[in-house]
Amino acid sequence: MRPGDIALLFRKLTNAQWYGEALHRRGIPYVTDGERHFYQRQEVIDLVNVLRLIDDPADSIALVGLLRSSLGGVPDSDIMGLAKNGLSDLRVDVRHLRWLDEWQSERKKSVRSLCERIAALHRCSKTDAFPRLLDRLFDEFPVLELAAASSHGEQAVVNLWKLRNLIVEWGKDSALSFSGLVSRLVAHLQTHPQESEAPLAEDALDAVRVLTIHKAKGLEFPIVMLPGLHVKAGGPESGASLTRDWVTGLYGCTFSRWCNAAQLPLWEKQREQEDAEQRRILYVGMTRAKDRLLLSGGLTAQRGGATPLGL
Numbered sequence: 001m002r003p004g005d006i007a008l009l010f011r012k013l014t015n016a017q018w019y020g021e022a023l024h025r026r027g028i029p030y031v032t033d034g035e036r037h038f039y040q041r042q043e044v045i046d047l048v049n050v051l052r053l054i055d056d057p058a059d060s061i062a063l064v065g066l067l068r069s070s071l072g073g074v075p076d077s078d079i080m081g082l083a084k085n086g087l088s089d090l091r092v093d094v095r096h097l098r099w100l101d102e103w104q105s106e107r108k109k110s111v112r113s114l115c116e117r118i119a120a121l122h123r124c125s126k127t128d129a130f131p132r133l134l135d136r137l138f139d140e141f142p143v144l145e146l147a148a149a150s151s152h153g154e155q156a157v158v159n160l161w162k163l164r165n166l167i168v169e170w171g172k173d174s175a176l177s178f179s180g181l182v183s184r185l186v187a188h189l190q191t192h193p194q195e196s197e198a199p200l201a202e203d204a205l206d207a208v209r210v211l212t213i214h215k216a217k218g219l220e221f222p223i224v225m226l227p228g229l230h231v232k233a234g235g236p237e238s239g240a241s242l243t244r245d246w247v248t249g250l251y252g253c254t255f256s257r258w259c260n261a262a263q264l265p266l267w268e269k270q271r272e273q274e275d276a277e278q279r280r281i282l283y284v285g286m287t288r289a290k291d292r293l294l295l296s297g298g299l300t301a302q303r304g305g306a307t308p309l310g311l
Helices: 016-025 042-055 060-068 076-083 108-124 130-140 143-148 153-170 178-191 263-286
Strands: 006-010 030-033 208-212 221-226 241-244 251-255 289-295
Touching (some): 016 208, 130 178, 143 153, 221 263
Parallel strands (some): 006 208
Antiparallel strands (some): 241 251
């Protein structure tokens, strides 16, 4: 049995991170096939912080993010020492490194070198095309080496290459400035648009696959695990809502703990639909297994309501 023989299938990836962390603690390689994970990956955030500083050396928030990253390697306790001197005064420009002169830390020399290289790239950003600037960045900073040494290894490396390719593609728009490109990246970090992680080559994918049952349609794995089967599907929404069933013509109105009479049959109809959908999804997940199927769930204090484990 190899890690690549195993798939963990979830209805939603909401709690998948806990399983990923458990696999990582035990040294088991895994890869998550998600829809919105790319702009939430740490290596992507760290590289965007570098680009933010290249664009604006006075961006103190990006600088703190860089210092806390694997590139900076500065612990929070040392950053708190910087805060005493005023974080608003932090900037990378070599003409404004007084905060670094007053900083008492054994990492002062390495951080100064980091700032000087960013300042040099800031000057290059005024004239270099995007591909040339990115080549300089990858040459000046060990971002790929640090990504390869991280817990996600190869996946982190291909994610950085994907981000580079995205930037180069965006750079073909002659109307997009470097500042505009950085603003677009920052907006993506905040809104998490639909963007999957870079795919790994199939022959190198000897890792546990973590994915949704929906994405596993049409796939088969020697060993399939369906964890968290004690978790209920979402029930009726709380708060104020107004819905209409176009088949029956009923209007359902809910406000806090109160609802109109028509809402009750609509909730019952919704429950029947969710039960049918839950059975269908469970069937799809179970039939992805070629050789062995493991169903996992726990006992909870809450009772009532259908769960996949109950089925």
